[in-house]
Amino acid sequence: MNEMGAAIQKDTALSQKVSDKLESTIERPRKMGSDAMRVACLRAMVPLKDTRKLQFFYQQLNDPNPDMKVGSLNALSKLGLKESADQIANLLEHPDSHVRNAAVDAMENTATFANAEPLYLRLNPNVEPDGAIRDRVWQF
Numbered sequence: 815m816n817e818m819g820a821a822i823q824k825d826t827a828l829s830q831k832v833s834d835k836l837e838s839t840i841e842r843p844r845k846m847g848s849d850a851m852r853v854a855c856l857r858a859m860v861p862l863k864d865t866r867k868l869q870f871f872y873q874q875l876n877d878p879n880p881d882m883k884v885g886s887l888n889a890l891s892k893l894g895l896k897e898s899a900d901q902i903a904n905l906l907e908h909p910d911s912h913v914r915n916a917a918v919d920a921m922e923n924t925a926t927f928a929n930a931e932p933l934y935l936r937l938n939p940n941v942e943p944d945g946a947i948r949d950r951v952w953q954f
Contacts, residue, residue: 823862833864840874849879856885863892872901883908884916891920899924903932911944918950925954 823829836855856874859867867889874886883905890898902924905917914936921933936942936951 818861820861829862829864830866833859833862833867836862837867837870849881853879853881853885856882856889860885860889860892865893865895868893868895868898872898875901875905880908880910880913883910883913887913887916887920891916891923894923896924896926899926899929903929906932906936911947914942914944915947915950918947922954 822832836859840852840855871886871889871893874882877883877886887902887905890902899921902917902920905913906921908914908917918933918936921929925933933951933954937948939945939948942948942951
């Protein structure tokens with residue numbers, strides 16, 4: 815899918831059309847209850863790197879499904895916009911370690927010095943119980 819996304823991304827009009835269609839597909843199954851379809855569509859959006867979808871990705875950070883949060887964090891990481899770091903940092907406290915790990919990965923591409931404190935806190939085993947996440951933060 816990354817290869818296809820890279821090929822589609824070269825054609826801006828096509829990339830935007832595909833991204834728009836994926837977004838509408840994500841919104842539609844929410845009413846029908848298909849989380850797997852929503853997650854698959856969000857993952858397909860990641861390699862398109864459509865900055866027009868920034869607010870959409872932020873909205874998905876609030877989705878109750880942890881896989882939607884992870885997919886959105888991956889998209890924000892790929893976009894690499896420093897303005898996303900505060901939104902991403904909020905998920906460093908999430909109870910699901912997969913979400914926290916994706917947030918740490920996304921912070922690598924978006925964080926500035928202003929985001930150092932929430933990352934620094936992840937080094938403390940009393941704050942971050944997952945040793946792999948602590949190790950990942952240490953690599954920054």
